[in-house]
Amino acid sequence: MPSSTQWQTLNGATAPSDDSSFTITAPTDTDIWRRSDTDDVFTAPILYRTLPSQKFKSLTVTIFAPWKTQYDQGGLILAFPNPSNPTPPENTKGLKWLKAGIEFFSNACVLGVVGTDRYSDWSISPMKAEFHQKATFRVVREGEGLWVYAKQEGGEGELGPVWVGVYAAKPxxxxxxxxxxxxxxxxxxxxxxxxxxxxx
Incomplete structure (x- = not known):
C-alpha cells in the first residue's frame, strides 16, 4: 500500500498507517446508493486517492468482515466527480460511481457490483457458503471501460479525475x-x- 499521506478520507473514515491491513468502521445509517435525484446517498466512510483517470490502471483489495445485518457491505469504489471541482464533500451529489464488494442480502453474503449514473443498478452473485466472509476484488481499466473481477477465498483522451479507494457501509x-x-x-x-x- 502506498504511503498513507497519499490517501484522503471522507465521511468519518480514518487514514491508515503504512501497514498492509487496515479497518474502516461504518456507522449505522451509512450507504452509497441512488434511487433518484432526491434519494441520493453518499454517506459511507471512504478512503480514496484523486488521480487523473487516464492514469488509473487497476485497483485490487481483499475484504473481510463479520457480515450479519441486511445490506452490510464493503469493497472497492471508483467515483467520478466534476472535473472542475473534484474535492469532496461539496461535490458528492450526482457523482457517477462504481462499487464492487461483499454485501449481506437475504441472510447470505453475495458478491455485488453497483454502477451508478442517473440511478444505481445493482448486480449480485451468490458466494460459496464456506467462504462467505472474504473475497478479493479487482477493477481494471481497459480503454474507456472498466472490468470488475471477484475471487472468493480457497479511450485514452483527457478525462476528468477519478476517486479510487475502498468503503464500508451499514444502512x-x-x-x-x-x-x-x-x-x-x-x-x-x-x-x-x-x-x-x-x-x-
Whole structure:
C-alpha cells in the first residue's frame, strides 16, 4: 500500500498507517446508493486517492468482515466527480460511481457490483457458503471501460479525475433491542493487500 499521506478520507473514515491491513468502521445509517435525484446517498466512510483517470490502471483489495445485518457491505469504489471541482464533500451529489464488494442480502453474503449514473443498478452473485466472509476484488481499466473481477477465498483522451479507494457501509441497525451491542458500534470491515497501479 502506498504511503498513507497519499490517501484522503471522507465521511468519518480514518487514514491508515503504512501497514498492509487496515479497518474502516461504518456507522449505522451509512450507504452509497441512488434511487433518484432526491434519494441520493453518499454517506459511507471512504478512503480514496484523486488521480487523473487516464492514469488509473487497476485497483485490487481483499475484504473481510463479520457480515450479519441486511445490506452490510464493503469493497472497492471508483467515483467520478466534476472535473472542475473534484474535492469532496461539496461535490458528492450526482457523482457517477462504481462499487464492487461483499454485501449481506437475504441472510447470505453475495458478491455485488453497483454502477451508478442517473440511478444505481445493482448486480449480485451468490458466494460459496464456506467462504462467505472474504473475497478479493479487482477493477481494471481497459480503454474507456472498466472490468470488475471477484475471487472468493480457497479511450485514452483527457478525462476528468477519478476517486479510487475502498468503503464500508451499514444502512440498517442490527435486529433486536437497540444499544451499542446491536448496531450502534458499527460494522468493522478489514481490508488487506490494497494495491493501486497507475500509469507513469
Amino acid at each position: 440498517k441497525k442490527d435486529e433486536g433491542i437497540g444499544g451499542e451491542e446491536n448496531g450502534e458500534k458499527g460494522l468493522e470491515v478489514t481490508f488487506s493487500d490494497l494495491e493501486l497501479e497507475v500509469e507513469e
